[in-house]
Amino acid sequence: xxxxxxxxxxxxxxxxxxxxxxxxxxxxxxxxxxxxxxxxxxxxxxxxxxxxxxxxxxxxxxxxxxxxxxxxxxxxxxxxxxxxxxxxxxxxxxxxxxxxxxxxxxxxxxxxxxxxxxxxxxxxxxxxxxxxxxxxxxxxxxxxxxxxxxxxxxxxxxxxxxxxxxxxxxxxxxxxxxxxxxxxxxxxxxxxxxxxxxxxxxxxxxxxxxxxxxxxxxxxxxxxxxxxxxxxxxxxxxxxxxxxxxxx
Amino acid sequence: xxxxxxxxxxxxxxxxxxxxxxxxxxxxxxxxxxxxxxxxxxxxxxxxxxxxxxxxxxxxxxxxxxxxxxxxxxxxxxxxxxxxxxxxxxxxxxxxxxxxxxxxxxxxxxxxxxxxxxxxxxxxxxxxxxxxxxxxxxxxxxxxxxxxxxxxxxxxxxxxxxxxxxxxxxxxxxxxxxxxxxxxxxxxxxxxxxxxxxxxxxxxxxxxxxxxxxxxxxxxxxxxxxxxxxxxxxxxxxxxxxxxxxxxxxxxxxxxxxxxxxxxxxxxxxxxxxxxxxxxxxxxxxxxxxxxxx
Numbered sequence: 001x002x003x004x005x006x007x008x009x010x011x012x013x014x015x016x017x018x019x020x021x022x023x024x025x026x027x028x029x030x031x032x033x034x035x036x037x038x039x040x041x042x043x044x045x046x047x048x049x050x051x052x053x054x055x056x057x058x059x060x061x062x063x064x065x066x067x068x069x070x071x072x073x074x075x076x077x078x079x080x081x082x083x084x085x086x087x088x089x090x091x092x093x094x095x096x097x098x099x100x101x102x103x104x105x106x107x108x109x110x111x112x113x114x115x116x117x118x119x120x121x122x123x124x125x126x127x128x129x130x131x132x133x134x135x136x137x138x139x140x141x142x143x144x145x146x147x148x149x150x151x152x153x154x155x156x157x158x159x160x161x162x163x164x165x166x167x168x169x170x171x172x173x174x175x176x177x178x179x180x181x182x183x184x185x186x187x188x189x190x191x192x193x194x195x196x197x198x199x200x201x202x203x204x205x206x207x208x209x210x211x212x213x214x215x216x217x218x219x220x221x222x223x224x225x226x227x228x229x230x231x232x233x234x235x236x237x238x239x240x241x242x243x244x245x246x247x248x
Numbered sequence: 249x250x251x252x253x254x255x256x257x258x259x260x261x262x263x264x265x266x267x268x269x270x271x272x273x274x275x276x277x278x279x280x281x282x283x284x285x286x287x288x289x290x291x292x293x294x295x296x297x298x299x300x301x302x303x304x305x306x307x308x309x310x311x312x313x314x315x316x317x318x319x320x321x322x323x324x325x326x327x328x329x330x331x332x333x334x335x336x337x338x339x340x341x342x343x344x345x346x347x348x349x350x351x352x353x354x355x356x357x358x359x360x361x362x363x364x365x366x367x368x369x370x371x372x373x374x375x376x377x378x379x380x381x382x383x384x385x386x387x388x389x390x391x392x393x394x395x396x397x398x399x400x401x402x403x404x405x406x407x408x409x410x411x412x413x414x415x416x417x418x419x420x421x422x423x424x425x426x427x428x429x430x431x432x433x434x435x436x437x438x439x440x441x442x443x444x445x446x447x448x449x450x451x452x453x454x455x456x457x458x459x460x461x462x463x464x465x466x467x468x469x470x471x472x473x474x475x476x477x478x479x480x481x482x483x484x485x486x487x488x489x490x491x492x493x494x495x496x497x498x499x500x501x502x503x504x505x506x507x508x509x510x511x512x513x514x515x516x517x518x519x520x521x522x523x524x525x526x527x528x529x530x531x532x533x534x535x536x537x538x539x540x541x542x
Contacts, residue, residue, distance in 0.1 A: 023378040031478065034487070037487040038478060040488050041272035042271075042273040064377075080345075083377070150477070150481070156494045156496075159494065175486050202365045203363060203365060204362045204365045
């Protein structure tokens, strides 16, 4: 009798695990438009919100969004406060030592400098968000790195003259430059760094990685991912195109 | 909120501001003031109780209890607050999840720590992954309250311990001479007189507690500092229907006024309380009141 109950319980447990109804908590920063931001209603919004919800629908998962500061977003993932990160996080070898990434959902894109003048000193004081690939790059170029907790503060540092320029994802800076009434401008050449943006997962969650990889592939194959990228980042942004459709 | 706010681009001046200040986000900002007040309302009594317990333990005739009380105050007072605020919630969370894991999933064979990952079985998660987001927020808030209470309880214990020692010995000896038991002396003589000595120190602690509430922000709880930074940051058209520049200074100014108002109000309340407690006490303030009454 006892084994029967145990067996039934085990069956129920494994059934529960395989047939959806699983809730996946996805963390984002909510301060990096248009990747992710808090809209006027106070909800998480942006490219990653839309993409994440679509991926969860395709993977038949229930997803819940969580806000978390950028600098503690990886530690809180590995301590299982949530199950995934979608926060414009580039895939880098350093991060892959601690967490796992799905395949990229944004192709490797340009980072750019923005300053008050186009001929700003790019070897001077450069602002970047802390623990980003841009901060790493600035440190390598020999410029003085000014780190800030949020992307918004990096731009504010340029506006108030604390920094000569800010270095961040071009997609993030584009709208800020467009709407600055000529106060801000791109400086220097865009730089291609990073391996594209992917979803961060715990290394022990191989199953979840496979699930999301499959969902991302399906969106690359039917072209809906490219459409979403253009919708949020503009016509000029890099898309996966035919390359993304390989192996469909 | 208002129907006239449907098209923010057409708005100007005052009506723009009215619509801007009543967005869902601003309502969350207002709500977060409640979070801070709730933290104060819950933490203060819990810390006071912990402090009272700690002071009692430190005075106890039982050596282990006495050591416990002394170690508690000495340890917490000797470590920077922020270290405790970062340590206690994580340690409590992982400790509780570990215990639940041992109870709920005895058949789980995989290790809990894999590399840098901390993974317990799904049934042991606190709160469960399937729980709605508000439960997670309440849980984080409770952990924060516990951290605050432990830290401020230790300071309160020290203040109360000192206040108990400050009650004139003659009072206690007189009580003894009247035939009161030690318990009666404690309840009827020591505790009622102790408060007037403890009050200045406790007032100070309360002020520090008010000013320490932005540590909630460090713990990832959406308090007033979080929302002020989020709302004040410059907004482009894609992210908000009310684009604006860097307005953080105005939002932080509002916080400044809030905190000043809170501390001023507290000062007034404590001044009245002090007057009441001093009444009829064998202290300088009590003596002055007695003379004034004549």
